[in-house]
Amino acid sequence: MTPQRKHLVRDFNHFITCYICKGYLIKPATVTECLHTFCKSCIVQHFEDSNECPKCGIQVHETNPVEMLRLDNTLEEIIFKLVPGLREKELQQEIEFWRRNKSKEKVDEDGPICKRAKLDNEEDDKGDGDYHRSDPQIAICLDCLWNNGQMGENIVKGLMKKYICCSSRVTIGTIKKFLSLKLNLPTSYELDVLCNGEIMGKDHTMEFIYMTRWRIRRENAYPMVLEYRPRIDFG
Template sequence: MDNAIGNSARSEEEEMEVAATPSVVSAPEATRSSFGENDGMSSEDDEGIVEQLSGGEAEEHMINLTDLNPYILCSICKGYLIDATTITECLHTFCKSCIVKHFYYTNRCPKCNIVVHQTQPLYNIRLDRQLQDIVFKLVVNLEQREKTQMHAFYKERGLDVPKPNIPQPIPSSRAKPKKMLGPVFRIPPELDVSLLLEFMGAEKGTGNFKPLEKKYVRVSGEATVGHVEKFLRRKMELNATCQVDIICGDHLLEHFQTLREILGAIGEKAVQDGLLVLHFVLVLSPLSLT
Protein backbone atom coordinates (compact mmCIF):
# COMPACT_ATOMS: atom_id res chain seq x y z
CA MET A 1 0.00 0.00 0.00
CA ASP A 2 2.79 2.39 0.99
CA ASN A 3 4.77 1.37 -2.09
CA ALA A 4 1.76 2.11 -4.33
CA ILE A 5 1.32 5.51 -2.77
CA GLY A 6 5.07 6.25 -3.16
CA ASN A 7 5.08 5.13 -6.79
CA SER A 8 2.07 7.28 -7.61
CA ALA A 9 3.70 10.27 -5.91
CA ARG A 10 6.91 9.78 -7.88
CA SER A 11 4.98 9.44 -11.14
CA GLU A 12 3.19 12.73 -10.46
CA GLU A 13 6.54 14.46 -9.76
CA GLU A 14 8.03 13.11 -13.01
CA GLU A 15 5.02 14.33 -14.97
CA MET A 16 5.41 17.80 -13.42
CA GLU A 17 9.14 17.87 -14.34
CA VAL A 18 8.40 16.85 -17.92
CA ALA A 19 5.70 19.53 -18.19
CA ALA A 20 8.12 22.17 -16.84
CA THR A 21 10.91 21.20 -19.28
CA PRO A 22 10.75 23.07 -22.67
CA SER A 23 10.42 20.89 -25.71
CA VAL A 24 13.59 20.57 -27.81
CA VAL A 25 13.12 20.63 -31.58
CA SER A 26 15.80 19.64 -34.03
CA ALA A 27 17.26 22.38 -36.22
CA PRO A 28 15.64 21.21 -39.46
CA GLU A 29 12.24 21.12 -37.79
CA ALA A 30 12.78 24.59 -36.34
CA THR A 31 13.19 26.02 -39.81
CA ARG A 32 9.83 24.80 -40.98
CA SER A 33 6.81 27.03 -40.96
CA SER A 34 3.67 26.51 -38.94
CA PHE A 35 2.02 25.24 -42.12
CA GLY A 36 4.33 22.21 -42.24
CA GLU A 37 6.26 23.50 -45.28
CA ASN A 38 9.99 24.04 -45.62
CA ASP A 39 9.84 27.81 -46.38
CA GLY A 40 11.76 27.20 -49.58
CA MET A 41 14.93 25.99 -47.77
CA SER A 42 16.66 22.81 -48.91
CA SER A 43 18.09 20.11 -46.74
CA GLU A 44 21.58 21.46 -47.46
CA ASP A 45 20.54 24.82 -46.02
CA ASP A 46 19.19 22.99 -42.99
CA GLU A 47 22.49 21.25 -42.50
CA GLY A 48 24.31 24.58 -42.62
CA ILE A 49 21.99 26.00 -39.96
CA VAL A 50 22.52 22.91 -37.84
CA GLU A 51 26.28 23.43 -37.98
CA GLN A 52 25.97 27.08 -36.90
CA LEU A 53 23.51 26.27 -34.13
CA SER A 54 25.80 23.55 -32.89
CA GLY A 55 28.51 26.10 -32.13
CA GLY A 56 30.46 26.08 -35.39
CA GLU A 57 31.73 29.44 -36.73
CA ALA A 58 30.67 30.70 -40.14
CA GLU A 59 33.31 30.48 -42.83
CA GLU A 60 34.88 33.79 -43.93
CA HIS A 61 34.19 34.84 -47.49
CA MET A 62 37.10 36.32 -49.44
CA ILE A 63 36.27 39.12 -51.90
CA ASN A 64 38.46 40.00 -54.85
CA LEU A 65 39.70 43.57 -54.88
CA THR A 66 38.62 43.84 -58.51
CA ASP A 67 35.01 43.47 -57.36
CA LEU A 68 35.39 46.67 -55.31
CA ASN A 69 37.27 48.66 -57.94
CA PRO A 70 34.15 50.43 -59.29
CA TYR A 71 33.72 51.99 -55.83
CA ILE A 72 37.33 52.98 -55.08
CA LEU A 73 38.68 54.02 -58.50
CA CYS A 74 38.69 57.59 -59.83
CA SER A 75 36.84 57.72 -63.15
CA ILE A 76 39.11 60.55 -64.37
CA CYS A 77 42.62 59.12 -63.86
CA LYS A 78 41.49 55.45 -63.59
CA GLY A 79 43.65 55.02 -60.47
CA TYR A 80 42.80 54.43 -56.82
CA LEU A 81 41.31 57.43 -55.04
CA ILE A 82 43.83 59.81 -53.49
CA ASP A 83 42.41 62.59 -51.29
CA ALA A 84 38.92 61.33 -52.12
CA THR A 85 36.71 64.35 -52.85
CA THR A 86 32.94 64.17 -53.31
CA ILE A 87 30.67 66.54 -55.24
CA THR A 88 27.86 67.53 -52.90
CA GLU A 89 25.33 67.90 -55.73
CA CYS A 90 25.50 64.33 -57.07
CA LEU A 91 27.74 62.50 -54.53
CA HIS A 92 30.23 61.28 -57.15
CA THR A 93 33.79 60.96 -55.83
CA PHE A 94 37.15 61.60 -57.52
CA CYS A 95 40.75 62.33 -56.63
CA LYS A 96 41.04 65.88 -55.36
CA SER A 97 43.67 66.92 -57.90
CA CYS A 98 41.67 65.33 -60.73
CA ILE A 99 38.39 67.10 -59.99
CA VAL A 100 40.07 70.46 -59.34
CA LYS A 101 41.81 70.30 -62.73
CA HIS A 102 38.56 69.21 -64.37
CA PHE A 103 36.74 72.29 -63.03
CA TYR A 104 39.27 74.56 -64.74
CA TYR A 105 37.51 73.77 -68.03
CA THR A 106 33.89 73.02 -67.13
CA ASN A 107 31.40 73.30 -64.28
CA ARG A 108 29.79 69.90 -64.87
CA CYS A 109 30.35 66.58 -63.11
CA PRO A 110 32.58 64.34 -65.29
CA LYS A 111 30.44 61.30 -64.46
CA CYS A 112 26.78 62.43 -64.67
CA ASN A 113 27.22 65.82 -66.44
CA ILE A 114 25.13 67.69 -63.84
CA VAL A 115 25.88 71.40 -63.37
CA VAL A 116 27.77 71.53 -60.06
CA HIS A 117 27.69 75.33 -59.73
CA GLN A 118 27.04 78.07 -62.25
CA THR A 119 30.27 80.02 -61.56
CA GLN A 120 32.24 78.42 -58.70
CA PRO A 121 32.01 74.58 -58.80
CA LEU A 122 34.84 74.27 -56.26
CA TYR A 123 32.40 75.56 -53.63
CA ASN A 124 30.44 72.28 -53.87
CA ILE A 125 33.14 69.68 -53.24
CA ARG A 126 34.09 68.11 -49.90
CA LEU A 127 36.88 65.76 -48.79
CA ASP A 128 35.62 62.25 -47.94
CA ARG A 129 38.08 61.12 -45.25
CA GLN A 130 36.16 57.96 -44.37
CA LEU A 131 36.20 56.69 -47.94
CA GLN A 132 39.90 57.51 -48.23
CA ASP A 133 40.64 55.50 -45.07
CA ILE A 134 38.74 52.55 -46.57
CA VAL A 135 40.79 52.76 -49.79
CA PHE A 136 44.08 52.81 -47.88
CA LYS A 137 43.00 49.75 -45.86
CA LEU A 138 41.87 47.79 -48.93
CA VAL A 139 44.87 48.50 -51.18
CA VAL A 140 48.08 47.20 -49.64
CA ASN A 141 50.92 49.77 -49.32
CA LEU A 142 48.97 52.42 -51.24
CA GLU A 143 49.19 54.97 -48.43
CA GLN A 144 52.91 54.37 -47.90
CA ARG A 145 53.65 54.65 -51.63
CA GLU A 146 51.68 57.90 -51.81
CA LYS A 147 53.63 59.37 -48.86
CA THR A 148 56.94 58.30 -50.40
CA GLN A 149 56.09 59.93 -53.73
CA MET A 150 54.95 63.11 -52.00
CA HIS A 151 58.18 63.38 -49.98
CA ALA A 152 60.25 62.80 -53.14
CA PHE A 153 58.25 65.48 -55.02
CA TYR A 154 58.89 68.16 -52.42
CA LYS A 155 62.50 67.10 -51.84
CA GLU A 156 63.39 67.43 -55.55
CA ARG A 157 62.08 71.00 -55.52
CA GLY A 158 63.70 71.99 -52.24
CA LEU A 159 60.34 72.57 -50.52
CA ASP A 160 59.17 71.70 -47.04
CA VAL A 161 56.88 68.69 -46.86
CA PRO A 162 53.46 69.89 -45.65
CA LYS A 163 52.38 68.47 -42.33
CA PRO A 164 49.16 66.44 -42.23
CA ASN A 165 46.10 68.15 -40.85
CA ILE A 166 45.42 66.74 -37.40
CA PRO A 167 41.92 67.47 -36.10
CA GLN A 168 42.07 69.61 -33.00
CA PRO A 169 40.11 68.54 -29.90
CA ILE A 170 36.92 70.46 -29.30
CA PRO A 171 37.43 72.75 -26.29
CA SER A 172 35.14 72.13 -23.35
CA SER A 173 32.59 74.70 -22.27
CA ARG A 174 34.68 75.42 -19.18
CA ALA A 175 37.67 76.52 -21.20
CA LYS A 176 38.24 80.21 -21.65
CA PRO A 177 36.81 81.45 -24.95
CA LYS A 178 39.40 82.45 -27.48
CA LYS A 179 39.52 85.99 -28.72
CA MET A 180 37.91 86.39 -32.10
CA LEU A 181 40.27 87.79 -34.68
CA GLY A 182 39.09 90.72 -36.71
CA PRO A 183 39.03 90.75 -40.51
CA VAL A 184 42.42 90.55 -42.15
CA PHE A 185 41.61 93.39 -44.57
CA ARG A 186 40.23 96.62 -43.20
CA ILE A 187 39.13 99.59 -45.24
CA PRO A 188 41.10 102.68 -44.22
CA PRO A 189 38.83 105.26 -42.55
CA GLU A 190 39.91 107.98 -44.98
CA LEU A 191 38.24 106.08 -47.85
CA ASP A 192 34.77 107.14 -46.76
CA VAL A 193 32.91 107.45 -50.08
CA SER A 194 31.74 104.58 -52.29
CA LEU A 195 31.19 105.39 -55.96
CA LEU A 196 29.06 103.76 -58.62
CA LEU A 197 30.36 104.83 -62.06
CA GLU A 198 27.71 104.31 -64.73
CA PHE A 199 28.77 104.57 -68.39
CA MET A 200 26.13 106.37 -70.50
CA GLY A 201 27.72 106.11 -73.96
CA ALA A 202 30.25 107.68 -76.27
CA GLU A 203 30.02 110.23 -79.04
CA LYS A 204 31.20 109.34 -82.56
CA GLY A 205 34.84 110.16 -83.18
CA THR A 206 36.00 109.62 -79.61
CA GLY A 207 38.09 106.66 -80.76
CA ASN A 208 38.56 103.21 -79.31
CA PHE A 209 38.48 102.60 -75.58
CA LYS A 210 38.39 99.71 -73.14
CA PRO A 211 35.21 98.99 -71.18
CA LEU A 212 35.30 99.85 -67.50
CA GLU A 213 35.68 96.49 -65.75
CA LYS A 214 35.02 97.68 -62.18
CA LYS A 215 32.42 100.37 -61.71
CA TYR A 216 32.44 100.24 -57.91
CA VAL A 217 35.20 102.36 -56.35
CA ARG A 218 35.89 103.46 -52.77
CA VAL A 219 37.72 106.79 -52.45
CA SER A 220 38.25 109.66 -50.07
CA GLY A 221 35.58 112.36 -49.78
CA GLU A 222 38.32 114.92 -50.50
CA ALA A 223 38.85 113.53 -53.99
CA THR A 224 37.65 115.81 -56.77
CA VAL A 225 35.78 115.18 -60.00
CA GLY A 226 39.13 115.70 -61.73
CA HIS A 227 40.55 112.71 -59.86
CA VAL A 228 37.62 110.58 -61.00
CA GLU A 229 38.21 111.66 -64.61
CA LYS A 230 41.90 110.71 -64.40
CA PHE A 231 40.89 107.32 -63.02
CA LEU A 232 38.48 106.76 -65.95
CA ARG A 233 41.08 107.86 -68.51
CA ARG A 234 43.66 105.43 -67.16
CA LYS A 235 41.31 102.44 -66.85
CA MET A 236 39.59 102.95 -70.21
CA GLU A 237 42.78 104.06 -72.04
CA LEU A 238 41.14 107.19 -73.50
CA ASN A 239 42.99 109.38 -76.00
CA ALA A 240 43.50 113.12 -75.72
CA THR A 241 40.70 113.98 -78.20
CA CYS A 242 38.14 112.43 -75.86
CA GLN A 243 36.51 114.50 -73.13
CA VAL A 244 34.82 112.95 -70.07
CA ASP A 245 31.64 114.64 -68.81
CA ILE A 246 30.62 113.49 -65.33
CA ILE A 247 27.03 114.00 -64.21
CA CYS A 248 25.35 113.54 -60.84
CA GLY A 249 21.58 113.66 -61.01
CA ASP A 250 20.83 116.58 -63.33
CA HIS A 251 24.06 118.45 -62.58
CA LEU A 252 27.13 118.53 -64.82
CA LEU A 253 30.02 118.47 -62.37
CA GLU A 254 33.10 120.68 -62.42
CA HIS A 255 36.63 119.34 -62.03
CA PHE A 256 37.32 121.25 -58.81
CA GLN A 257 34.27 119.92 -56.91
CA THR A 258 35.02 117.40 -54.17
CA LEU A 259 32.87 114.33 -53.65
CA ARG A 260 31.96 115.48 -50.14
CA GLU A 261 30.74 118.81 -51.53
CA ILE A 262 28.62 116.97 -54.11
CA LEU A 263 27.03 114.85 -51.39
CA GLY A 264 26.26 117.94 -49.33
CA ALA A 265 24.85 119.92 -52.26
CA ILE A 266 22.71 117.27 -53.97
CA GLY A 267 21.86 115.18 -50.89
CA GLU A 268 19.99 111.87 -50.96
CA LYS A 269 19.13 112.20 -54.65
CA ALA A 270 22.78 111.46 -55.44
CA VAL A 271 22.90 108.31 -53.30
CA GLN A 272 21.62 104.84 -54.21
CA ASP A 273 22.03 101.97 -51.73
CA GLY A 274 24.76 103.89 -49.94
CA LEU A 275 26.66 104.60 -53.18
CA LEU A 276 27.30 107.99 -54.76
CA VAL A 277 26.09 107.48 -58.34
CA LEU A 278 28.07 109.30 -61.03
CA HIS A 279 27.14 108.98 -64.71
CA PHE A 280 29.75 109.73 -67.35
CA VAL A 281 29.74 110.12 -71.14
CA LEU A 282 32.57 110.39 -73.66
CA VAL A 283 32.41 113.37 -76.02
CA LEU A 284 34.76 115.03 -78.46
CA SER A 285 37.06 117.59 -76.91
CA PRO A 286 36.47 121.18 -78.16
CA LEU A 287 40.20 121.44 -78.84
CA SER A 288 39.97 118.64 -81.39
CA LEU A 289 37.40 120.60 -83.42
CA THR A 290 39.66 123.63 -83.96
Protein backbone atom coordinates (compact mmCIF):
# COMPACT_ATOMS: atom_id res chain seq x y z
CA MET A 1 0.00 0.00 0.00
CA THR A 2 1.18 3.49 -0.81
CA PRO A 3 1.76 5.39 2.43
CA GLN A 4 -0.57 8.33 2.89
CA ARG A 5 1.07 11.72 2.71
CA LYS A 6 0.80 13.80 5.86
CA HIS A 7 -0.24 17.41 5.32
CA LEU A 8 0.99 20.29 7.44
CA VAL A 9 -1.21 23.22 8.46
CA ARG A 10 0.92 25.53 6.33
CA ASP A 11 -0.16 23.54 3.26
CA PHE A 12 -3.65 25.05 3.76
CA ASN A 13 -2.61 28.56 4.76
CA HIS A 14 -3.71 29.99 1.41
CA PHE A 15 -7.29 28.94 2.19
CA ILE A 16 -7.48 29.79 5.90
CA THR A 17 -5.62 33.11 6.23
CA CYS A 18 -6.97 36.63 5.85
CA TYR A 19 -5.76 38.69 2.88
CA ILE A 20 -5.87 41.85 5.01
CA CYS A 21 -4.17 40.93 8.29
CA LYS A 22 -2.32 37.80 7.01
CA GLY A 23 -3.39 35.89 10.15
CA TYR A 24 -5.77 32.94 10.47
CA LEU A 25 -9.37 33.82 9.61
CA ILE A 26 -11.32 34.74 12.74
CA LYS A 27 -15.11 34.84 12.33
CA PRO A 28 -14.72 34.42 8.55
CA ALA A 29 -17.00 36.72 6.56
CA THR A 30 -17.50 36.18 2.83
CA VAL A 31 -18.30 38.97 0.37
CA THR A 32 -21.30 37.68 -1.58
CA GLU A 33 -20.40 39.62 -4.72
CA CYS A 34 -17.01 37.93 -5.28
CA LEU A 35 -16.88 35.16 -2.63
CA HIS A 36 -13.61 36.38 -1.11
CA THR A 37 -13.37 35.74 2.62
CA PHE A 38 -11.74 37.85 5.35
CA CYS A 39 -11.77 38.16 9.13
CA LYS A 40 -15.04 39.88 10.03
CA SER A 41 -13.33 42.67 11.95
CA CYS A 42 -10.79 43.23 9.14
CA ILE A 43 -13.32 43.55 6.34
CA VAL A 44 -15.77 45.66 8.36
CA GLN A 45 -12.96 48.07 9.21
CA HIS A 46 -11.90 48.13 5.54
CA PHE A 47 -15.45 48.99 4.47
CA GLU A 48 -15.38 52.08 6.67
CA ASP A 49 -13.07 53.68 4.09
CA SER A 50 -13.89 51.79 0.89
CA ASN A 51 -16.79 49.97 -0.76
CA GLU A 52 -14.52 47.72 -2.84
CA CYS A 53 -13.23 44.22 -2.13
CA PRO A 54 -9.61 44.61 -0.95
CA LYS A 55 -8.56 41.50 -2.88
CA CYS A 56 -10.14 41.86 -6.33
CA GLY A 57 -11.27 45.51 -6.34
CA ILE A 58 -14.89 44.83 -7.29
CA GLN A 59 -17.43 47.33 -5.99
CA VAL A 60 -19.34 45.42 -3.33
CA HIS A 61 -22.16 47.92 -2.71
CA GLU A 62 -22.64 51.56 -3.57
CA THR A 63 -23.49 52.74 -0.07
CA ASN A 64 -23.39 49.89 2.47
CA PRO A 65 -21.00 47.05 1.57
CA VAL A 66 -21.32 45.48 5.05
CA GLU A 67 -24.80 44.32 3.99
CA MET A 68 -23.12 42.00 1.47
CA LEU A 69 -21.19 39.99 4.09
CA ARG A 70 -22.14 36.49 5.17
CA LEU A 71 -20.50 34.71 8.09
CA ASP A 72 -19.04 31.25 7.39
CA ASN A 73 -19.33 29.22 10.60
CA THR A 74 -18.37 25.98 8.84
CA LEU A 75 -15.05 27.42 7.72
CA GLU A 76 -14.45 28.78 11.22
CA GLU A 77 -14.90 25.30 12.72
CA ILE A 78 -12.53 23.80 10.13
CA ILE A 79 -9.86 26.38 10.98
CA PHE A 80 -10.24 25.76 14.71
CA LYS A 81 -9.78 22.03 14.09
CA LEU A 82 -6.73 22.57 11.87
CA VAL A 83 -4.92 25.01 14.16
CA PRO A 84 -4.44 23.64 17.71
CA GLY A 85 -5.19 26.12 20.48
CA LEU A 86 -6.50 28.86 18.18
CA ARG A 87 -10.06 28.76 19.55
CA GLU A 88 -8.86 28.98 23.16
CA LYS A 89 -6.42 31.79 22.30
CA GLU A 90 -9.09 33.87 20.57
CA LEU A 91 -11.61 33.33 23.35
CA GLN A 92 -9.08 34.44 25.96
CA GLN A 93 -8.18 37.54 23.95
CA GLU A 94 -11.86 38.42 23.59
CA ILE A 95 -12.44 38.01 27.33
CA GLU A 96 -9.43 40.20 28.10
CA PHE A 97 -10.63 42.83 25.63
CA TRP A 98 -14.05 43.10 27.28
CA ARG A 99 -12.48 43.20 30.71
CA ARG A 100 -10.31 46.13 29.65
CA ASN A 101 -13.32 47.88 28.17
CA LYS A 102 -15.97 46.80 30.66
CA SER A 103 -16.82 50.40 31.47
CA LYS A 104 -17.73 51.06 27.84
CA GLU A 105 -21.01 50.12 26.21
CA LYS A 106 -20.64 46.92 24.18
CA VAL A 107 -21.52 47.71 20.59
CA ASP A 108 -20.76 45.43 17.65
CA GLU A 109 -20.12 47.12 14.30
CA ASP A 110 -22.40 44.86 12.27
CA GLY A 111 -25.20 43.69 14.53
CA PRO A 112 -27.30 44.80 17.47
CA ILE A 113 -25.64 44.05 20.80
CA CYS A 114 -27.30 44.47 24.15
CA LYS A 115 -26.22 44.30 27.77
CA ARG A 116 -26.38 40.82 29.27
CA ALA A 117 -29.56 39.79 31.04
CA LYS A 118 -29.26 36.50 32.91
CA LEU A 119 -31.41 33.70 31.55
CA ASP A 120 -33.93 32.33 34.03
CA ASN A 121 -32.36 28.85 34.03
CA GLU A 122 -28.81 30.03 34.66
CA GLU A 123 -27.10 29.97 38.00
CA ASP A 124 -25.04 32.84 39.30
CA ASP A 125 -21.36 32.71 38.41
CA LYS A 126 -19.29 30.61 40.76
CA GLY A 127 -15.54 30.80 40.88
CA ASP A 128 -14.03 31.92 37.59
CA GLY A 129 -16.89 30.71 35.37
CA ASP A 130 -17.66 33.22 32.64
CA TYR A 131 -20.72 31.59 31.03
CA HIS A 132 -20.08 33.62 27.85
CA ARG A 133 -20.97 36.88 29.59
CA SER A 134 -17.92 38.45 27.95
CA ASP A 135 -19.27 37.63 24.47
CA PRO A 136 -21.12 40.20 22.38
CA GLN A 137 -24.81 39.89 23.32
CA ILE A 138 -27.93 39.84 21.17
CA ALA A 139 -31.59 40.22 22.13
CA ILE A 140 -34.10 37.72 20.79
CA CYS A 141 -37.83 37.14 21.14
CA LEU A 142 -39.05 33.53 21.42
CA ASP A 143 -42.58 33.28 20.03
CA CYS A 144 -44.74 30.17 20.15
CA LEU A 145 -45.89 29.39 16.59
CA TRP A 146 -48.47 26.80 17.67
CA ASN A 147 -50.54 27.57 20.71
CA ASN A 148 -53.93 26.28 19.64
CA GLY A 149 -53.79 22.54 20.29
CA GLN A 150 -53.43 21.55 16.64
CA MET A 151 -52.84 17.82 16.02
CA GLY A 152 -53.50 17.22 19.71
CA GLU A 153 -50.48 19.29 20.73
CA ASN A 154 -51.17 21.48 23.75
CA ILE A 155 -47.93 20.86 25.61
CA VAL A 156 -46.07 23.60 23.72
CA LYS A 157 -47.14 26.99 24.98
CA GLY A 158 -45.95 30.57 24.98
CA LEU A 159 -43.30 31.68 27.47
CA MET A 160 -44.22 34.09 30.24
CA LYS A 161 -40.94 35.88 29.57
CA LYS A 162 -40.24 35.56 25.87
CA TYR A 163 -37.56 38.25 25.56
CA ILE A 164 -34.03 37.15 26.42
CA CYS A 165 -30.53 38.46 25.89
CA CYS A 166 -27.80 35.91 25.22
CA SER A 167 -24.36 35.43 23.71
CA SER A 168 -24.27 35.88 19.93
CA ARG A 169 -22.51 32.48 19.88
CA VAL A 170 -25.48 30.63 21.37
CA THR A 171 -26.73 27.93 19.00
CA ILE A 172 -30.23 26.80 18.10
CA GLY A 173 -29.47 23.57 19.95
CA THR A 174 -29.00 25.56 23.17
CA ILE A 175 -32.19 27.53 22.53
CA LYS A 176 -34.08 24.23 22.19
CA LYS A 177 -32.69 23.02 25.52
CA PHE A 178 -33.71 26.31 27.12
CA LEU A 179 -37.24 26.00 25.74
CA SER A 180 -37.51 22.39 26.90
CA LEU A 181 -36.56 23.44 30.43
CA LYS A 182 -38.94 26.39 30.56
CA LEU A 183 -41.86 24.41 29.10
CA ASN A 184 -41.12 21.26 31.14
CA LEU A 185 -41.06 19.12 27.99
CA PRO A 186 -40.16 15.41 28.06
CA THR A 187 -36.52 14.74 27.14
CA SER A 188 -37.60 12.93 23.97
CA TYR A 189 -39.82 15.80 22.79
CA GLU A 190 -38.57 17.53 19.64
CA LEU A 191 -39.05 21.19 18.71
CA ASP A 192 -38.44 23.14 15.52
CA VAL A 193 -37.09 26.68 15.77
CA LEU A 194 -37.72 28.96 12.80
CA CYS A 195 -36.63 32.38 11.58
CA ASN A 196 -38.69 34.08 8.89
CA GLY A 197 -40.53 30.76 8.38
CA GLU A 198 -37.36 28.74 7.76
CA ILE A 199 -36.34 25.92 10.11
CA MET A 200 -32.94 26.61 11.63
CA GLY A 201 -30.25 23.96 12.08
CA LYS A 202 -29.14 23.06 15.61
CA ASP A 203 -25.59 24.36 15.00
CA HIS A 204 -26.66 27.77 13.69
CA THR A 205 -25.54 30.56 16.02
CA MET A 206 -27.59 33.66 16.83
CA GLU A 207 -25.02 35.82 15.06
CA PHE A 208 -25.18 33.68 11.91
CA ILE A 209 -28.98 33.71 11.86
CA TYR A 210 -29.12 37.46 12.40
CA MET A 211 -26.66 38.15 9.58
CA THR A 212 -28.03 35.65 7.04
CA ARG A 213 -31.73 35.26 7.81
CA TRP A 214 -33.13 38.11 9.89
CA ARG A 215 -31.27 41.27 9.00
CA ILE A 216 -31.41 40.92 5.22
CA ARG A 217 -35.22 40.68 5.28
CA ARG A 218 -36.10 42.81 8.30
CA GLU A 219 -33.69 45.70 8.28
CA ASN A 220 -33.58 47.63 11.58
CA ALA A 221 -36.16 45.25 13.15
CA TYR A 222 -35.00 44.52 16.68
CA PRO A 223 -35.02 42.24 18.59
CA MET A 224 -34.68 39.22 16.33
CA VAL A 225 -37.75 36.98 16.49
CA LEU A 226 -37.41 33.19 16.59
CA GLU A 227 -40.52 31.02 16.49
CA TYR A 228 -40.84 27.52 17.95
CA ARG A 229 -43.33 24.70 17.44
CA PRO A 230 -43.58 20.93 17.83
CA ARG A 231 -41.48 19.13 15.22
CA ILE A 232 -43.50 18.08 12.21
CA ASP A 233 -42.83 14.56 10.94
CA PHE A 234 -43.30 14.55 7.19
CA GLY A 235 -42.54 10.84 7.00
